Amino acid sequence: MTALAQQASADKAHIKLRGITMAYDDFIIQRDLSFDINHEDIFIIMGGSGCGKSTLLKLLIGLKTPATGDIEYDDINFWQSTQEEQTRIKQRFGVLFQSGALWSSMTLAENVALSIEEYTDLTAKQINEVVSYKLALVGLAGYEDFYPSEISGGMQKRAGLARAMALDPEILFFDEPSAGLDPISARRLDELILELRDSLKTTVVVVTHELASIFEIGNNSVFLDVETKTMIATGNPNKLRADCPEAKVREFLNRGVK
């Protein structure tokens, strides 16, 4: 019975987009976006810079309203839900912003601890343990008492990731996580993403340009096109590379070689 129920929930899309148009006022960024992000996907959002990847991510985390269309999380329509329901849905998200967006007047430990203090009733000691563990996962053990301005950009990014993972979210969103990381840290990050998916069953949505990590971790994707202002491909990036009907997508995935 439970196995069956699990099966059913795994078959259903975790996030479902239907006919989404996103715009800043009258300036349309992308239109007609319809795709599914399944449970335990590592879903890649790709496309040239300025095509609206970050905007799409903002839409997916509920920071921005779509101009038209619906977004559903586990079949709950986000923009038709009550305020409380929206908050409850958002609590299941963990987000790593493009610039890290750490709170500059708090130490790394305080940055990670904030949501744990807010939403759980752990003791101070337990919170410290969780914080140290999360920082250790991103390779920042021992940096608890540093302020964001005292560590490098790449380290800020990793600390942002530790903060995003603080509450073991169901869905993790990353905006260009490996930009600014050294190759070894970038690789460790990929491993960590795979690990989170495999062991904690997290669904992961990643905006990235890194071909290596697209093929390494991605099992589903969407490609946004700047010129036609819509999605022109969706599916497993390894398959798209070989036989996507759109030349643009193949070119992107083969590093500009047609």
Added chain:
Amino acid sequence: MTLSSNEHWSLSINPEDSAALIIVPGGDWRLKNSLPDTDSIRAYLNEHPDQQSLTFNSQLITHWDTGFCTFLISVIELSKTSGIKTDLSGLPEGVRRLLALATAVPEVKDTGRKPQSAGSLEKIGQFVIDLLRGMPEALHFLGEATLAFIQFLKGKAQYRRSDFFLIIQDVGPRALPIVTLISFLVGLILAYMGAVQLQQFGAQIFIADLVGIGMVREMAALMTGIIMAGRSGAAFAAQLGTMQVNEEIDALKTLGISPMEHLVLPRMLALIMMVPLLTLYGSIVGMIAGLIIAVTAFEVTAFEYYNQTLRALDMRHVLVGLSKASVYGVLIAYSGCLRGMQCGRSASAVGEATTSAVVTSIVLIVIAASVLTVIFQSLGI
């Protein structure tokens, strides 16, 4: 043997023989279920100091998350300090890999951090030291600002004219409404306060002298100074402080552009020019307020008031007022820019810089007001 449990989880141990300990956690080990700490295991180990190895049997685990991982990390830490070998092979695959990731990068021990607990005496000492350290820094800034000003006089300063005019616009015309309001009310207060006394002698006409000289020599400059400290001094500190946070000032420096000339100079110039003009405007508004009071409430005609004002005021008073205003302008720009450039690299540092800019400039303005008044009086101007 069960060490501890609640309705969600249980923690048991399975002492196979005397030397090998098997830890058997069971149930739902998620953070929300108020998980146990390692005290019970520590107590057991203290009672049985002859343990040599520690293994896990996790077949009874149904759910786990971060809480389970942190518990295990504590257990591993504990066994390390007691010199016991740990074998993780009995743990779920995912847990083992996460633990491996968490320990892949060793903890950085030597981070150059000093412990930050300080007694109250030490804090007082640190405060005094910081205060003394601030002095040379402030003087240094003053020197650099002066050098930038000399560059400007020579016509060699690098700054963008368009920035300069934007700042002028911001500190000048945009401040008119608030200056109008405050000057009008101050003129009104001066007129009323004086008039009640003067009326006893039938000398209401001298309201014109009181308001005219009071506004022109002192009040207009002082009030404008305080308004501009709160308005523009704070804005300067916040702008420069945010640029400091975003490393924009470093970016200027690497291009060989002096932030003093590029950022501080135009702000100083703008305030030095605009505060006297606003003061002049404020004096006129104040005198109009006096006129209105005198005419409506104290039976002075507008023409009489006008003539009396002309008689009372001469160029001397105007120059005294304007020179005070210029000094206040310099002080506001100086404090605002100084605090902005000294700003630390966080959002709260920007807040502190802004507060400190306003406090510094108001203190400096009040000190300067007293000193200048004494000087001008003793010179008989």
